[in-house]
Amino acid sequence: MAPSTPKSDRPTAIIVTLVFLVVSTFWNMLSDHLFAILLNRPEMNQHSTNIGHWFFIIFSAIMLYWLLRFWEASVAETQESLKKVNRSLRSVSECSRAITRLENEETLMQEICRICVEVGGHRMAWVAFKQDDAQKSLKPAAHWGADNIYLENLKASWSADSDIGQGPAGICIRTGEMVIFQNLLADFRFNPWLKEARKYGYASCIALPLIDNGRTFGALVIFNGIKNAFAPDKTELLAEMAEDLSYGIKTLRMQKIHQEEVQERLMLAAAMDQTSDGIITFDTNATIQYVNFSFLHLCGVPENRCVGTSLHNFECSQRNPEFYRAILKVFATNQPFSGHFINKRSDGSPYDIDAWIAPVFDADGSVIRYVATVRDISQEIVLQRQLRQAQKMEALATLSGGIAHDFNNILAIIITNTEMCLEDADEHDPQRPFLDLILKAGLRGKNLVRQFLTISRKPEQPQKPSNLTHVVEECVSMLRATLPTTIELQQQIPAQLSPVFADPTQIHQVIMNLCTNAADAIAGQNGVLNISLDEITLSVDSRTNYPELPGGNYVRLMVTDNGHGMSREVLDRIFDPFFTTKEQGKGTGLGLSIAHGIVKSHKGHISAVSILEGGTTFTVLLPATTEMVSGGDDSSRAQYTFGKEHILFVDDEADYATSINIVLERCGYQVTARTDSREALDLLRQDSFSCDLLISDQTMPHLTGTQLAAEALKLRPGLPIVLCSGSSPETDPAVSNANVAALGISKLLLKPVSRTELLTTVEQLLTAPGAGIANE
Template sequence: MPLTRKVIGTLLVAGFLVLLIVSGMRYHAGLLVLTGEYQHLLRSTTRHLGIALREPIFQHDLTTIRDALAAEFAQPQISAILVWLPHRDHLLLGLERAPDRRLVPTNDPRRGKPGLSLEAPILRIGANGESRLVGLVGVHLDPEAGRAQLRTRVLQDTLVDGLGFLLLITVVAWMLGESVAAPLDNLRTRLRIVEEAANQPETAETWPHLGSPAADPELAGAFRELRDMAASLGSVLETLWRRGESLRITLNSIGDAVIATDAQGVITRLNPVAEVMTGWPRHEAVGKPLTEVFTIVNGLTRAPADSPVAKVLASGEVVGLANHTILIGRHGKEYQIADSGAPIRDDHGQTVGVVLVFRDITEQHALESQLRQSRKMDAIGQLAGGIAHDFNNLLGGMMGSAELLAAKLPHDDPSRRYLDMIQQTGRTATELARKLLSFARQDRTEAVPVDLHQVLRDTGHLLEHSISRKISLRFDLGASRPLLLGNASDLQNLFLNLGLNARDAMPEGGTLSFTTRNLHLEPGEYIDGVFPVQPGDYLVAEVTDTGVGIPPELIERLFEPFFTTKVAGKGTGLGLSAVYGAVKRHQGSIRVSSLVGKGTTFQILLPQADPKVAAVITRSEVNPVQGTGLILVVEDDEHLRDTAKALLESLGYQVKLAANGVQGLAMFQEAPAEISALLVDLVMPEMDGRSLVLELRSRGFQVPIVVASGAAPPADLPKVLGPHGLFLPKPYSKVTLSQALATVLRPPPPASKT
């Protein structure tokens, strides 16, 4: 069958040409998809490291940095990761994957090697809410392994398609031979016979003359129509394929998650980002209702959120999700998302489906919440500091007057009992103001000897004003050595957060217990906790409540920022994350045990201070130190001026008074040689105490200065005062004032000779 062979040959040649072209396009499209996936991997890896390395870089913790980098090499495409200090002036750590798959240090693995790289800044948000650049992270990928896999896959697909095409050609050839080629060959043979017979003279009258098939207009038109139809169909199929491939590549390259549904809300397509966030592979998700794959809830109430597809189909317009919407993945992972849905319309304007575009804003939401919380705490701290300052000024006048009056009364005078009550109440109020200042200062940088028992007692005093009377506080402080190196304010906030959480867990009342003990860990001993601990001596503090308890499935999430089981508006989810951070800063550990309906215990291990280093500074009353000389008192509060004058005169000093810094500077300049020392208030109108000290020091006066204030001193005050000054907290007593003046007036020791 000559025609059949021609058709089969033409189909084979055309088919293999098409197969080669399709294979090339498939490889090119695969490269585009692979590049998009690698770029997404670069972005996600640098973003994750930018979060994970903030604190380790800030603390210069190379072990944690190395562990974080090594964990990212679980992705086989990653060939190297480098971490620099800001401005790339120093390489902090670099790792690259060696040919034998080991991780080895490196300085610049990209030199002379192909691949993809991305660098990103590492920002740390400080206590004041400002972002600070602490480092740079660079990630390098080697795409060659992925390309080799792609080539192998394309070659396999091409072979499979070629075998399928040969089978198809065999079937088509058989069908053509049976239904088309054989009749046409038969027709052509008959026409040739008829034409030959018609050309014979003896049969010319018997056979009419018939033209050849090529000259037959009807037959030639049929062939042309078949050929045109085949060309048109091929063009349509190619266009459809190109459009589908272009759409697939575009969707896979988008950094946001995309899900498309039909008019019934059944998923028809989703891109790789959507697969990751929902936890559903494409081959499982396609064909399922959107509500089964895309599970969203209100982040505040945890109530199921309305399906955006239903809203779009009902309104026919673009809609967005409400704020605080959370996507719950297939395996329980949660994402804070921003979402929009839009209708898919056909050429007639009819809605035939919906496309959802959403992205993960969990990190952004967390940063915004942290910023709001930080600003709120700053405002509260400033308010507390201002209250404590004014409170201390009032206490200064009251306690100083009481002390002066007590000095004028005989020891057996009945009125002394009431003066003692005033002074004791003043000391209690002073301690409360000190705690307010400690909270306002939020100083977490200096590690000093701290008495854990005193911290717990102070926490108990604060909790007495914050918890219901139905809750009883119990203290069993059994540690014989309660000293540790740390920050008292940080530790107080730690135990205060635990106490407030325990209060919320006992709405009907109960018992809140604080216990301590000493613990020695031998080498090889293991303590289960959030952080590993080394052998040595530890203080163990346990905070136990008799509340509702915590379900086991929630214990692992307790220390996640913003995780809370409280109703909307009742908790920020930051209390236990602050506890986590304080324990980590003190190089301790924490573990939780709980029984639902019985209560919860938080056990905290803190390294005990070395007895050779730690020292407890005990306060003891001593006799006031008498003195002589002229003291210039610069104080804007009239009552405190008069009280200070009386106290100083009772100590043997002469006194001059100034109502503000400007007046005090003028009085000092009139007779600088006559003035032995200055007693200066820190916070004053016109010219404050710090400015007055700076002005005197800038003019070369090294007169002794005592700066007194009811607020926390500026960080640079010791540097401003120099060796001839010190800070005296208000309210001060006659004893502390006399000691401060004696200290600054004492001549400095002679310089040692070398």
């Protein structure tokens, strides 16, 4: 059977055959004549017409034609085979080049698909990634030569229990082996996609697994337009291409992971350098490998004396033995450790740290280094201390307010009755010295209660713009006369200083208390006591040490001594009432508590810094004001006179009510005293009851003083009312100035009320314009 004619058929065989026939014919016809002439033998010139010669010529021509046609077909097939092999080799070569050149996974897969189509001569190629969802779906990761609509509408799976899981990609991913469909139109497994295959001219298909570490994660799927397109020799090259693609994807993913790890390490290194926590690492021989800036700042040792130094010779270890022993414990046990330490800086000043010390293990579980992280919590300790102090003072404020109320009633009775006895006693009365002692003791008790109320931050006197320079200079004058000559008194007071809203008497008391404590700390030895004033501005960033203070200008008072100093435990309790380190009988423990209360009532801040055997510094901040200092108070104490008006006095303390009744009646007033606020209210409801002034205690059963005042003003608008309270406005908000004014109460007096203060107030209210309107 003749070989098939190649597609690019040429008339080479026919031409050669015809040439052979023509030459053979001429030779057969002219050869005898030619040889006769050449040999000069005329007898050889015979015109032979032998039929055998012509048969041989024709048979030879036919054989020559078929041989030439067979040779042409063989050459064409060989060229086509070489062309296909060359195309496959070129595809593999370009795939290898793409794998080494491209650095993006998606771009690589797209390029491989393009090479399969444009270089490999296939119809379409796409990469399927398996999804670990409930449907076990396949996700197109890249494609070439296909309409996007085909892949968008493609529903495929790698599930063995689904019809859409029986396609080449699904089977390939599920089994991890190469799958070939040589005739898509006749293979029932391809029925779900048969319509689309016919539409796009797909006839055969191959799916090649993409494997990473023995796990199939996807497939390279290639479609061809002819049946049986994937011969064994071609599949081997395609399988090699899929392996190269798998390796390329794996390499790119590893490079991406490596880049992310490098980036994370760079970020971690930057974070370690910039974090406020101190970080130090050691190798297994206890040699320092790394320290960040924060640790250098905390430790106070230069970097060139840290890195490469043994932990045992490290300066910070020698200054802080407890921290050093904690690190050694981790070295010995290879167990993490965390704890709180009080370390010392290079200048000897202490600072608090929280430390975490731990070994670092490699993948085999071996220790490769140790790391210690320290965080300076000194500021947090200060804030916690301030919070505890504030809570103590709040609790004491409540306690002192309650104590003051009861004591004030008792003291008021003692003082009032003693003053009346002294008025009645003759100048030479033998009982007069005893009455003076009683009055003196009562006044001392009054001062003690005032100190309690000062601790509870009740303002004793109205605060006004005051110049602290004069107050400090007055204190310095007093101290120079009282301090021993072994103590050198220094002062730094600027000529110009902003005023502050303050009660000068209370600030004087604060300064004297601080200076007295400083002198006691020096304890008779040669020492220096320094008093300084200056101004500072607290910005938002510089308020770290004073979180309760708003930003602005402040006058700063500092009292510094070089005495014996205080330990951390003592420093934590210095503002506690009745806490003292002095011997019994040499101190009450109220001085710093009172100073604390006074400063807080002035919306300021007081703190102390002390080093054992290194001295102490107290710092007081008071908000500055732009108001001018007044020239002084020229008012003189009002003189009371006798009256005849009717006064209703209400106090649940019967003895005190009796005492005030006598005081008022001695001045000519008519007095109705009641110890039950409900009875007093019933009297006010009676039209026949005449009343020019109501004086009421605040803390009473049934109706408080403010409640009684509110009801009284409803019944008799315009009635002057005096409210007396033994509590601090901070502990009893009902007697605050704002609440008293809102209720319409004329005057608030704080117990114990002196007779002069009471009578002066009564006279002022009864002689004021409009007095008595309530009874008209």
